[in-house]
Amino acid sequence: MLLSAFQSEIDALNARLLKKDMPITAFNSFTDGLQPDQRSREHFITNTNLDDDNLWVPYANGIWFQPCCFNVTAGGFSLVLKGLPGSMVGTHYHVGGVHGYTMRGRWRYLEHEWIAEPGTYIYEPAGEAHTLMITEDSSEPMIAFFVVEGGLIYLDKPADGGFAAYEDGFTLLELTRKHYREAGLDARKLDLLVR
Numbered sequence: 001m002l003l004s005a006f007q008s009e010i011d012a013l014n015a016r017l018l019k020k021d022m023p024i025t026a027f028n029s030f031t032d033g034l035q036p037d038q039r040s041r042e043h044f045i046t047n048t049n050l051d052d053d054n055l056w057v058p059y060a061n062g063i064w065f066q067p068c069c070f071n072v073t074a075g076g077f078s079l080v081l082k083g084l085p086g087s088m089v090g091t092h093y094h095v096g097g098v099h100g101y102t103m104r105g106r107w108r109y110l111e112h113e114w115i116a117e118p119g120t121y122i123y124e125p126a127g128e129a130h131t132l133m134i135t136e137d138s139s140e141p142m143i144a145f146f147v148v149e150g151g152l153i154y155l156d157k158p159a160d161g162g163f164a165a166y167e168d169g170f171t172l173l174e175l176t177r178k179h180y181r182e183a184g185l186d187a188r189k190l191d192l193l194v195r
């Protein structure tokens with residue numbers, strides 16, 4: 001009797017999960033352009049240029065990034081993020097840890113009291129949902145370097161949100177390639193950032 005009650009709960013849970021648009025299906029459309037045996041394991045350097053507007057990949061309203069590394073092997077990526085005062089990156093959580101270093105401007109997470117300034121390092125644990133905002137009083141655009149050790153999942157609302165979108169080294173590589181093609185930049189250069 002008790003067992004069958006549990007079973008119906010499990011069935012209901014599975015039915016709910018199956019109805020969700022799970023991000024894993026998205027991998028079917030991401031070939032990443034570099035097969036595993038083509039990926040380099042060697043070290044590399046890349047030079048960002050914060051003053052070259054063309055190189056900033058549009059991400060959200062008032063938010064851009066310049067990529068440093070697409071780690072499609074582990075799923076993560078690293079990049080320099082730029083945001084205008086008052087701009088936001090929607091509520092999301094990470095499936096791995098994140099390291100961030102602020103170079104310019106002031107920004108915060110709406111879920112926390114602290115404000116990051118030039119020189120502020122931040123560690124974000126996996127699973128913590130947060131909403132990034134460049135503070136209105138920031139005297140210049142925020143520029144920060146982030147190392148993201150896995151995918152991130154955007155939520156459809158700040159509290160008790162459900163799945164809205166997925167991002168990782170694969171999706172950002174596709175997004176960056178699209179921008180490079182549209183901006184007349186050499187998208188093949190991005191292959192050098194793939195590991």
Ligand SMILES: [Fe+2]
Nearest residue numbers: 094098124130
């Ligand atoms: Fe984050």
